[in-house]
Amino acid sequence: MFPGTGLCVALTTYSTFSYETLRPAEDGTLFFAAADVIASVVAGPGAVFVGIAFAEASWA
Structure with missing residues (x-):
């Protein structure tokens, strides 16, 4: 059950x-499309780092 749920969540994300x-890129606003990609790529690992730091602080 859980692998299927994870696969569906990953697919929708x-x-x-x-x-x-793609939507801003098609509208001609490439700056916003690029900003979306950069923000998503930075925010993902940033959230992981914050989560790990929080978990380590709470287990100490």
């Missing part, structure tokens, strides 16, 4: 990311 990036 990726499709939303690509839609939100």
